[in-house]
Amino acid sequence: MGPPPALRPPLPGSVSCDVAIVGAGFTGLWTAYYLSSLDPSLRVVVLESAYAGFGASGRNGGWCSALLPSSLPSLAQRHGRAAAISFQRSMNETVDEVGRVCLAEGISCDFHKGGTVSVARSPAQLSRAASTVSSYASFGFDEVALLSSAAASARLGATSVLGGVFTPHCAAIQPASLVRGLASVVAARGVALYEGTPVTSLRPGAAVTPFGTVRAPVVVRATEGYTAELPGHRRAVAPIYSLMVATAPLPASAWEEIGLADRETFTDFRHLIIYGQRTADGRLAFGGRGAPYHFGSSISPSFDQSPGVFAALRQTLGSLFPVLGPLPEISHAWGGPLGVTRDWTASVGLDRATGLAWAGGYVGDGVGTSNLAGRTLADLILEMPSELVSLPWVGHRSRPWEPEPLRWLGINAALRATASADATEARTGRASRRADLIHRLVGG
Known part of the structure; x- marks a missing residue:
């Protein structure tokens, strides 16, 4: 972990744009990248409370993988076999897409697809x-x-x-280099990236900050693990x-x-x-x-x-x-x-009635998945027909987590039970029934 980068200037005051994106991690930056690629005339504003890549995007394990939080059998049960296969193929292709962008844009992040x-x-x-x-x-x-x-x-x-x-569907990367390189690319394309600008509330058509309000017909929530800090979203993502x-x-x-x-x-x-x-x-x-x-x-x-x-x-x-x-x-x-999320299912979507869009719930597999999310959000926002907008995670709504103290008790009990299951298997050599129960409860 190197020193944090110098902050870009914060939002100078209230502005209007075509798309406002809250969060300058992989999800927000990939969305800005593909929007600017598909329509360079769009006015896109990205708001970040700290600096680009401050969250999980800049400090993860560096796996650009095709892993999905939900298993193929689980996806097939809920959405059908063809949809599950299409989703997995899209994720497999996403690993190569990230590599393609890194090469095309000169982003040096030690990308190497070794599986x-x-x-x-x-x-x-x-x-x-x-x-x-x-x-x-x-x-x-x-x-x-x-x-x-x-x-x-x-x-x-x-x-x-x-x-x-x-x-073979995984590449090793240096995540901080990728997210900071991506931020530089979108900024050079004319995307307005404001750092040190926390969003205090989201509502249809507006993202409110201490420095002013960004108004846009489409507002994207790309806050992943920090979503709970937004008013009204405490139970959306743990x-x-x-x-x-x-x-x-x-x-x-x-x-x-x-x-x-x-x-x-x-x-x-x-x-x-x-x-x-x-x-x-x-x-x-x-x-x-x-x-x-x-x-x-x-x-x-x-x-x-x-x-x-x-x-x-x-x-x-x-x-x-x-x-x-x-x-x-x-x-x-x-x-x-x-x-x-409560059902351990990632999702991406756009509510056209409100103009509020979102993506996240990657359960730790977001380096690759966020790229697919960014491409999908761009197609949804621009109303472009594509295979991506028909994938089974589009429009999915996870139920909220339980209120406290049930959330605290349940999540920590599951963590302890999972560790205990590993200890039991190491001691006995036999599969843990406790782990199978936890797996079923989270919908894997």
Whole structure:
């Protein structure tokens, strides 16, 4: 994590435009990018409370993946098999679209499409790996491959690898470089990007700030994990914290044991998610869930630091990669909130009656998904017929989270139960029924 960039000027006063976008993360900036591409005459204003990429867009794990929060069987059950397949294909293509834009616009963000290796390190995890591949194959995605122990270990030299899964549909990136590069591109195109400008309320036709009101026939909410800070949206999206650590650049001898020769992103099949990548400068960046949800959907810079979670991440790294030692040396540690809807389903939409548009609820898979959201929002706003506006997440409305204290009790109980399920599986080698119940409750 480098120093924050110098702030662009704040909103100078009340203005009118064609499209007002609240939030200068990936969702807001991709939307501005494609709107300016499709209609350069549009007056687009982007409002950001801090600086472009301050939130999850600038401090995530660097996976530009085709992952969706909802599984293909779940999508097929709700929307039909053809819609589920179309959605997944669109996400697969999105990874390449991000790479295309980076090349075309000269955005240097260490983009490299090496795929993802997901290892199985217990019999229960191996069973889930086989089920994952079988599920993808049943929808025609045969490129998602089941790996033997030897093949998985050749990609990721972790301990106790029994097998794994490889998908080519993921690129490793440096997220802060991507979001800041994208901000510079849209600003150069004439998009008005105002930083240090918090939005205090949204209503049809207007985004209100302390410096003035931006009026527009279309107002886009692109606030993801920070949505709960907007009046009237406290229960729309729960901010769940994910934390990360990074090593100093590792020597070649260490990488010979760890692998990731093609800069594959990596994870395993435990329930409480972990994720990592080999950075372009030779660091091991590694993150995971486990930090508590804070009462009332509270967000604070102090929540970005959790010594207990950082210690657990170091221990997990040491157990995965003994070459690093039992407690690997860490050069950086950080975190932040991501957005989770009640049904764990991302959505994008435009209410034409009010002019209010939105996108989000990516559940931690927003680097790629936000690009698809930006393209879809641009087509919706400009009323352009496309396959994107017919995808099953368009217009979806998640039900609100429960009021407090039920929200705090439920989310933290689920986090503890998920961690307990992993501990039980590690001890017994058998799949956890508790985890299956949690999975069904969140609609995966």
